[in-house]
Amino acid sequence: MKIQFELNGAPTAVEATPMARLLDVLREDLRLTGTKEGCGEGECGACTVLIDGRAINSCLVPVVQVRGAKVQTVEGLARDGRLHPVQQAFVDHGGAQCGICTPGFVVAAAELLARDPQPDAITIREALAGNLCRCTGYQKIIDSVARTLSGDEEAAR
Amino acid sequence: MMTSAAPVHTPADLADALALRAAHPAAWLLAGGTDIMVYLEAHAIDPPAFIDLWGLPELRGVDSRGDHIRVGACADYTTLIDDPAVRAHLPPLVEAARTVGARQIQNRGTIGGNIANASPAGDTMPVLLALDAVLELQSAARGLRAVPLADFYTGYKRTVMAPDELIAAVRIPKPAKADRLHFRKVGTRLAQSISKVVLGGRLRLDGDTVTEARLGWGSVAATPVRSPKAEAALVGQALSPSTIEAAVAALDGDITPIDDVRSTAGYRVRVAGRILRSWLESLRG
Numbered sequence A: 001m002k003i004q005f006e007l008n009g010a011p012t013a014v015e016a017t018p019m020a021r022l023l024d025v026l027r028e029d030l031r032l033t034g035t036k037e038g039c040g041e042g043e044c045g046a047c048t049v050l051i052d053g054r055a056i057n058s059c060l061v062p063v064v065q066v067r068g069a070k071v072q073t074v075e076g077l078a079r080d081g082r083l084h085p086v087q088q089a090f091v092d093h094g095g096a097q098c099g100i101c102t103p104g105f106v107v108a109a110a111e112l113l114a115r116d117p118q119p120d121a122i123t124i125r126e127a128l129a130g131n132l133c134r135c136t137g138y139q140k141i142i143d144s145v146a147r148t149l150s151g152d153e154e155a156a157r
Numbered sequence B: 001m002m003t004s005a006a007p008v009h010t011p012a013d014l015a016d017a018l019a020l021r022a023a024h025p026a027a028w029l030l031a032g033g034t035d036i037m038v039y040l041e042a043h044a045i046d047p048p049a050f051i052d053l054w055g056l057p058e059l060r061g062v063d064s065r066g067d068h069i070r071v072g073a074c075a076d077y078t079t080l081i082d083d084p085a086v087r088a089h090l091p092p093l094v095e096a097a098r099t100v101g102a103r104q105i106q107n108r109g110t111i112g113g114n115i116a117n118a119s120p121a122g123d124t125m126p127v128l129l130a131l132d133a134v135l136e137l138q139s140a141a142r143g144l145r146a147v148p149l150a151d152f153y154t155g156y157k158r159t160v161m162a163p164d165e166l167i168a169a170v171r172i173p174k175p176a177k178a179d180r181l182h183f184r185k186v187g188t189r190l191a192q193s194i195s196k197v198v199l200g201g202r203l204r205l206d207g208d209t210v211t212e213a214r215l216g217w218g219s220v221a222a223t224p225v226r227s228p229k230a231e232a233a234l235v236g237q238a239l240s241p242s243t244i245e246a247a248v249a250a251l252d253g254d255i256t257p258i259d260d261v262r263s264t265a266g267y268r269v270r271v272a273g274r275i276l277r278s279w280l281e282s283l284r285g
């Protein structure tokens, strides 16, 4: 079945089995391997992407359901060669160690910051509760999100 | 990697979905997929086909209509959490939605999927039982019928829904201003955990006297259940310490929990009694 959708701002068409996981279509067919697989059952958030602006586990979405939707992966967060502010914050504040969980955290945090640009620590923890990390102990991730600069601050850097 | 090669029917509207449902009784309805995709990954199911409801606007909306709120079956948890009418009238449903999985699951999982999946541990059903929620079941052949959620489950993962029916919406009466409402979920952590025990409660008080009691429970029986004996122990009584103890004692006859990987039956009986007692005590002014 031919599936058409918008991927990181560009119209995309892919031939896929309708029940194929969006995760596999992104990684195997479209070669966007930034999106990771951890558990494959919705528990770990490593596969988080945005569908129409909302953070979703791509391991739980059959690709047929993204027809006509806007899908954004971690590859689509940077603009004009500049990292997304939350990506920059992870770099600046040590939010990543081994990195396998990082794309999922960054995408989930990008959704949060789009609806709440100044979240407190509790809000951050709630928004990222579906993302697991085996390395950092979470504190540096929370710090990175809390210290993400606004667009204006970022531009003034 | 998930392997289902099954075809997916993608209806254009609700009428189309009902026609497909009648034509393909063995096909599975697909909403947010947060239960189905996990079953497929585990090779626990192998449906011959699916009917995708996710894109149907008729199943999506939340409407405040006079004395009740009508929630479309495909309304996701984030929609419920953000909806002004749900927040104003049904705060325990908002609380329940906020405990389902985590943000990524709340953005995708639907209330109709939670109800139809029929897990005894589903988080919305105890609250919906306490609120006297009624399901709108719809089929092409027989149109709409209204079934109280309290009559929907017939056994473990079994319901009265016919093979040509789907859940179109959930009608939730707006509680009276004076109704006391409650949601309590006991699990291993706040996010992403299946419950050990869930309580949804609604109590109507006239002065000190209980005039109506609804207690909905999760993870204490083969289906989501109400506890009629404990409810009866409360109605017509003043909310005194002895009434509370009578209700807690009666609860024993209402619930039939099991031992499983998450907990034991004995633990569940004790926790159910404790969360009931602590809520009722908190209502004694």
Ligand SMILES: Cc1cc2nc3c(=O)[nH]c(=O)nc-3n(C[C@H](O)[C@H](O)[C@H](O)COP(=O)(O)OP(=O)(O)OC[C@H]3O[C@@H](n4cnc5c(N)ncnc54)[C@H](O)[C@@H]3O)c2cc1C
Residues within 6 Å of the ligand: A041, A042, A043, B028, B029, B030, B031, B032, B033, B034, B035, B036, B037, B038, B053, B073, B074, B099, B100, B101, B102, B105, B108, B109, B110, B111, B112, B113, B114, B115, B116, B117, B121, B122, B123, B124, B165, B166, B167, B168, B192, B193, B194, B195
């Ligand atoms: C990581 C994770 C955490 C979770 N945590 C929780 C939790 O804390 N609490 C909880 O209660 N659940 C939890 N769940 C389970 C699940 O997210 C919910 O049950 C969800 O509401 C299911 O809705 P869905 O739309 O995704 O259902 P789907 O997977 O699309 O469908 C589920 C079932 O319902 C049927 N169905 C769907 N819509 C309809 C309809 N309109 N009419 C008739 N039948 C229909 C389907 O055929 C299928 O049998 C969790 C799941 C995951 C993966």
Ligand code: FES
Residues within 6 Å of the ligand: A036, A037, A038, A039, A040, A041, A042, A043, A044, A045, A046, A047, A048, A057, A058, A059, A060
């Ligand atoms: S791989 Fe999707 S949530 Fe873990």
Ligand code: FES
Residues within 6 Å of the ligand: A095, A096, A097, A098, A099, A100, A101, A102, A132, A133, A134, A135, A136
């Ligand atoms: S940085 Fe290694 S799992 Fe999070």
